[in-house]
Amino acid sequence: MIYSTKPAYKIISNISKLSVLKSYTPDLILWGGAGLFAVATFTDGIPKFKDTFYSKIPYVGDHWQYHPDPEDVSN
Amino acid sequence: MTSRTSEFSFYTKIYNSIFKRNSTFVATVFAGTFIFQASFDSAITRWYENHNKGKLWKDIKPAILARNGGGDEDADEDDDE
Numbered sequence: 001m002i003y004s005t006k007p008a009y010k011i012i013s014n015i016s017k018l019s020v021l022k023s024y025t026p027d028l029i030l031w032g033g034a035g036l037f038a039v040a041t042f043t044d045g046i047p048k049f050k051d052t053f054y055s056k057i058p059y060v061g062d063h064w065q066y067h068p069d070p071e072d073v074s075n
Numbered sequence: 076m077t078s079r080t081s082e083f084s085f086y087t088k089i090y091n092s093i094f095k096r097n098s099t100f101v102a103t104v105f106a107g108t109f110i111f112q113a114s115f116d117s118a119i120t121r122w123y124e125n126h127n128k129g130k131l132w133k134d135i136k137p138a139i140l141a142r143n144g145g146g147d148e149d150a151d152e153d154d155d156e
Contacts, residue, residue, distance in 0.1 A: 027098055030099055031101075038105045041105050041109045041112070
């Protein structure tokens with residue numbers, strides 16, 4: 001294990017908004033994925049989300065589908 | 076020695092792919108939570124239904140309907156009278 005004794009500063013030769021955005025892109029994508037999983041975690045029980053997204057997941061989507069006997073449903 | 080090296084490389088792979096970046100760590104935690112809560116719910120429901128087999132509505136419904144002679148037909152006759 002190599003320990004660092006000081007912050008690892010990087011010198012960017014050409015400071016433009018595009019190059020900064022480019023350097024952050026992989027991290028932003030990963031944080032976006034993390035955010036999507038966070039949203040999925042907390043909306044797991046909401047019917048609109050269940051019907052729109054989770055019930056359509058291949059193989060395991062059946063977990064979010066509700067199949068009552070039509071006789072037992074009122075109206 | 077070989078097994079130790081491969082073990083080390085396994086943990087290194089885990090470290091590099093999950094723990095090194097906070098974004099991948101947080102994503103793994105939430106992905107794990109989402110998968111776990113669905114699978115836990117599924118497993119508990121399966122256990123509960125298996126444990127209470129014969130007492131659930133889906134199990135006793137045919138017997139009750141047969142005993143009541145078809146259910147709704149009688150009720151309709153009562154309403155007409």
